[in-house]
Amino acid sequence: xxxxxxxxxxxALTLSAIMTLAAGAAETLGAQTAQRAAxxxxxxxxxxxxxxxxxxxxxxxxxxxxxxxKPTVTVNITYFVGSRHEGYGETGMAHLLEHLVFKxxxxxxxxxxxxxxxxxxxxxxxxxDRTNYFETVPATEVNLDWALDLEADRxxxxxxxxxxxxxxxxxxRNEFESGENDPFSVLLERAVSTSYLWHNYGNSTIGARADxxxxxxERLQAxxxxxxxxxxxxxxxxxxxxxxxTLRLIQRKFGGIPRPRRSLNAGNILFPTYTAxxxxxxxxxxxLRRVGDVxxxxxxxxxxxxxHSDYAAVDVxxxxxxxxxxxxxxxxxxxxxxxxxxxxxxFQLREPGVMIGFANVRKEMSLDTAASILVRTLEGTAAAAPxxxxxxxxxxxxxxxxxxTLNSSERVGxxxxxxxxxxxxxxxxxxxxxxxxxxxVDVRRVAATYLKQANRTLALFIPTEKPDRAEIPAxxxxxxxxxxxxxxxxxxxxxxxDPSPTNIETRTKRSTLGNGFELxxxxxxxxxxxxxxxxxxxxxxxxxxxxxxxxxxxVPRMLMRGTTNRTRQQIKDELDRLQxxxxxxxxxxxxxxxxxxxxPNLPPVLRLVGEVLKxxxxxxxxxxxxxxxxxxxxxxxKSEPTALAQLTYQRTMNPWPKGHPSYISTLDEDxxxxxxxxxxxxxxxHSDFYGVARGMMAVVGDxxxxxxxxxxxxxxxxxxxxxxxxxxxxxxxxxxxxxxTIATPDKENAYFMAGLNIALRDDDADYPAVALxxxxxxxxxxxxxxxxxxxxxEGISYGVGSQLSARPLDRSGQFTTFAIYAPQNxxxxxxxxxxxxxxxxxxxxxxxxxxxxxxxxLQQRLQSRANDNSLxxxxxxxxxxxxxxxxxxxxxxxxxxxxxxxxxxAMRKHVDPSKITIIKAGDFTKTGx
Numbered sequence: 001x002x003x004x005x006x007x008x009x010x011x012a013l014t015l016s017a018i019m020t021l022a023a024g025a026a027e028t029l030g031a032q033t034a035q036r037a038a039x040x041x042x043x044x045x046x047x048x049x050x051x052x053x054x055x056x057x058x059x060x061x062x063x064x065x066x067x068x069x070k071p072t073v074t075v076n077i078t079y080f081v082g083s084r085h086e087g088y089g090e091t092g093m094a095h096l097l098e099h100l101v102f103k104x105x106x107x108x109x110x111x112x113x114x115x116x117x118x119x120x121x122x123x124x125x126x127x128x129d130r131t132n133y134f135e136t137v138p139a140t141e142v143n144l145d146w147a148l149d150l151e152a153d154r155x156x157x158x159x160x161x162x163x164x165x166x167x168x169x170x171x172x173r174n175e176f177e178s179g180e181n182d183p184f185s186v187l188l189e190r191a192v193s194t195s196y197l198w199h200n201y202g203n204s205t206i207g208a209r210a211d212x213x214x215x216x217x218e219r220l221q222a223x224x225x226x227x228x229x230x231x232x233x234x235x236x237x238x239x240x241x242x243x244x245x246t247l248r249l250i251q252r253k254f255g256g257i258p259r260p261r262r263s264l265n266a267g268n269i270l271f272p273t274y275t276a277x278x279x280x281x282x283x284x285x286x287x288l289r290r291v292g293d294v295x296x297x298x299x300x301x302x303x304x305x306x307x308h309s310d311y312a313a314v315d316v317x318x319x320x321x322x323x324x325x326x327x328x329x330x331x332x333x334x335x336x337x338x339x340x341x342x343x344x345x346x347f348q349l350r351e352p353g354v355m356i357g358f359a360n361v362r363k364e365m366s367l368d369t370a371a372s373i374l375v376r377t378l379e380g381t382a383a384a385a386p387x388x389x390x391x392x393x394x395x396x397x398x399x400x401x402x403x404x405t406l407n408s409s410e411r412v413g414x415x416x417x418x419x420x421x422x423x424x425x426x427x428x429x430x431x432x433x434x435x436x437x438x439x440x441v442d443v444r445r446v447a448a449t450y451l452k453q454a455n456r457t458l459a460l461f462i463p464t465e466k467p468d469r470a471e472i473p474a475x476x477x478x479x480x481x482x483x484x485x486x487x488x489x490x491x492x493x494x495x496x497x498d499p500s501p502t503n504i505e506t507r508t509k510r511s512t513l514g515n516g517f518e519l520x521x522x523x524x525x526x527x528x529x530x531x532x533x534x535x536x537x538x539x540x541x542x543x544x545x546x547x548x549x550x551x552x553x554x555v556p557r558m559l560m561r562g563t564t565n566r567t568r569q570q571i572k573d574e575l576d577r578l579q580x581x582x583x584x585x586x587x588x589x590x591x592x593x594x595x596x597x598x599x600p601n602l603p604p605v606l607r608l609v610g611e612v613l614k615x616x617x618x619x620x621x622x623x624x625x626x627x628x629x630x631x632x633x634x635x636x637x638k639s640e641p642t643a644l645a646q647l648t649y650q651r652t653m654n655p656w657p658k659g660h661p662s663y664i665s666t667l668d669e670d671x672x673x674x675x676x677x678x679x680x681x682x683x684x685x686h687s688d689f690y691g692v693a694r695g696m697m698a699v700v701g702d703x704x705x706x707x708x709x710x711x712x713x714x715x716x717x718x719x720x721x722x723x724x725x726x727x728x729x730x731x732x733x734x735x736x737x738x739x740x741t742i743a744t745p746d747k748e749n750a751y752f753m754a755g756l757n758i759a760l761r762d763d764d765a766d767y768p769a770v771a772l773x774x775x776x777x778x779x780x781x782x783x784x785x786x787x788x789x790x791x792x793x794e795g796i797s798y799g800v801g802s803q804l805s806a807r808p809l810d811r812s813g814q815f816t817t818f819a820i821y822a823p824q825n826x827x828x829x830x831x832x833x834x835x836x837x838x839x840x841x842x843x844x845x846x847x848x849x850x851x852x853x854x855x856x857x858l859q860q861r862l863q864s865r866a867n868d869n870s871l872x873x874x875x876x877x878x879x880x881x882x883x884x885x886x887x888x889x890x891x892x893x894x895x896x897x898x899x900x901x902x903x904x905x906a907m908r909k910h911v912d913p914s915k916i917t918i919i920k921a922g923d924f925t926k927t928g929x
Contacts, residue, residue, distance in 0.1 A: 093220060744921050753818050
């Protein structure tokens with residue numbers, strides 16, 4: 001469960017109470033069954049671009065979005081209740097309730113276990129206007145029936161018990177404290193709360209610590225009974241399913257839940273929010289003083305609701321101001337070296353929201369100067385009117401993101417929650433249409449209307465003879481806006497693809513070009529003609545890469561910043577025009593390009609990527625801007641518990657000599673190396689190593705295989721690296737157990753890591769057993785042994801789990817556990833961790849644990865193969881490893897044949913508690929309080 005903080009991750013019931021609850025649940029189920037027979041058929045309300053809206057007789061809104069191209073289905077239920085609806089003393093209640101709804105119902109007493117058993121990708125999220133719960137599962141009749149039954153049952157039958165509140169409030173508090181570690185987020189909470197005097201948008205969704213810790217269970221139960229009802233909810237089913245059959249199934253599951261009788265006596269009337277934020281009458285300022293290494297300036301302005309006709313122009317204005325590198329803030333602050341990074345964003349909400357601009361400023365820079373330029377740039381936008389070029393560029397970016405979202409039924413299924421909470425789900429399409437029509441004059445008008453001194457939160461009150469105030473429009477009549485809306489034609493839906501290893505192998509065509517560059521091509525029909533590609537380059541050797549880690553790490557970061565023919569901005573503009581997302585990552589030994597686009601645009605995108613890889617400009621100005629960003633990132637991590645613990649753990653477990661390509665540097669070394677590296681060194685690294693020494697490309701989706709092969713030959717068939725590739729082996733290291741504590745003053749949350757190196761390869765006989773045993777111990781969704789003990793029962797940690805890695809070419813792996821927690825719980829956490837490891841090694845695993853974990857684990861692997869992006873990456877890795885999906889077939893056969901005894905024997909062989917290293921980072925001076 002995630003808490004959507006700004007910007008942008010119980011005492012026991014008496015026996016009589018349990019019996020009363022069970023009896024009440026039985027009566028409720030009986031009443032539901034009786035009413036189902038009498039309830040009328042769903043009424044169709046609207047249909048836009050393949051999405052159909054229905055309403056059940058009890059008021060539940062239902063959206064169906066069939067997409068046969070994906071072998072998964074997403075069930076997403078949204079309740080129109082968020083932090084905006086909370087009363088005095090109830091802050092954080094909507095989010096706390098989100099946690100408790102995972103604690104079970106009479107029909108579903110162990111929800112985390114069920115989610116894992118069905119291979120679900122689930123979550124729950126809370127925001128200002130809504131709370132939603134979703135699970136994406138393999139598209140089977142059994143899974144869909146289960147998911148709908150789960151959501152129907154916990155709509156009105158969740159326990160919401162005091163015993164669960166007692167343990168869960170500390171988990172939520174742990175989540176609260178985790179957010180308190182981030183100065184940017186905390187500063188934004190302060191800025192937004194200062195900008196609102198009365199409206200609940202001024203309250204963070206996570207809530208006040210005192211409310212989280214002290215809310216009576218009776219208030220939480222009443223909150224649940226009021227808002228978790230069919231007439232205050234919207235159900236979305238998106239993915240592969242039969243629409244008519246699913247509608248009948250929804251009617252059967254949800255139709256019998258009675259519409260509540262809302263009255264003053266019952267205290268359950270859903271009043272509209274009648275608290276209107278008064279027009280701001282002068283600039284405001286807030287200051288936050290905490291430990292940190294990077295300064296931050298933020299400025300907040302009130303803007304209209306997401307449904308208002310002005311919001312599209314505000315959205316474009318935000319992109320014009322905040323985009324990198326074309327944005328006005330970037331040019332005014334980053335290019336002039338007054339800030340390390342900048343940006344802007346706005347909240348699309350049901351009531352009038354806010355727009356935020358920010359600058360991250362290194363310590364040696366002037367925060368006052370940056371803040372002054374930040375304000376001057378924003379409030380000067382109207383006078384220095386946005387050009388048509390700026391506005392068109394921003395629109396292309398925004399519309400690209402909308403279009404790519406609409407190509408994914410899973411993304412759309414979740415995105416609909418946001419717009420429905422803003423008034424109606426069709427606002428998603430209406431907003432897109434409005435963005436298309438925005439002109440430069442519209443952007444200038446909204447800048448003049450809302451980006452003004454009296455509407456700013458950054459400065460102190462100053463008496464002003466004639467205040468220049470921004471009048472925020474009232475919420476529009478959304479029903480009138482969308483009443484006759486039709487939208488664009490329905491997109492192409494794609495084929496129903498079987499993601500089994502056998503079918504993938506049958507459909508994949510592999511080939512090798514003359515210079516050794518390898519191809520894996522899997523063409524198939526997809527929704528919106530989407531296609532994904534991955535290009536991998538491997539280069540160098542241990543000897544040739546010695547002392548070149550810094551320059552090698554900067555090369556991939558510089559490649560997208562300009563070629564000999566195009567500037568950084570021109571590359572971004574061309575990718576936006578081609579509706580493409582391209583991500584280039586890498587380091588001193590390899591580089592990877594990930595591409596998402598559509599069939600007609602793949603050829604020009606590949607040619608652009610080829611230009612980026614082969615003809616970088618390595619512009620000195622861009623290099624200096626990147627240097628500032630890297631220095632700010634390293635300095636920011638110096639006081640962060642998570643970053644420091646992870647870095648210390650990896651340095652301890654992987655002690656490479658300094659200068660080795662695999663050496664893990666300290667943050668201080670990163671700063672020194674980043675300051676010292678030159679453009680010439682970066683150019684030389686590219687010249688010496690980039691090219692095809694060992695290269696491969698995998699493409700999955702809607703494309704012409706013959707055409708792509710010809711383009712790959714054209715771009716990479718004769719491109720060779722001047723330095724040969726020789727894989728750097730990673731030997732197993734038997735590291736003696738240590739325990740280290742890292743002090744991070746003034747940090748509310750701490751981070752824990754523990755583990756050991758293991759001599760294991762991913763094709764060893766023991767690997768399937770160790771992998772599945774680790775899944776039981778620390779995987780799954782909230783129901784692993786570690787999560788059940790440390791989070792669910794004892795409420796020590798919001799995030800806890802374990803990870804297992806085993807290399808495919810070297811017999812060296814790692815078993816690692818982790819947790820975030822309050823520093824005062826350090827001893828309790830460590831004891832629980834050690835006890836669970838000891839229990840696992842002593843008692844082993846039950847047959848039930850094994851069977852349920854095996855089902856969930858295999859279904860998650862299926863879901864990964866059903867994701868074209870993940871599948872492309874997997875096929876590229878197979879080329880490098882000289883494997884086919886035969887490995888997956890064999891691995892899953894071995895998983896299917898495992899016994900509980902094999903699991904415990906494998907863990908006893910590889911996990912020795914006496915060799916476990918423990919790293920803790922936090923402010924442990926507070927543990928005595």
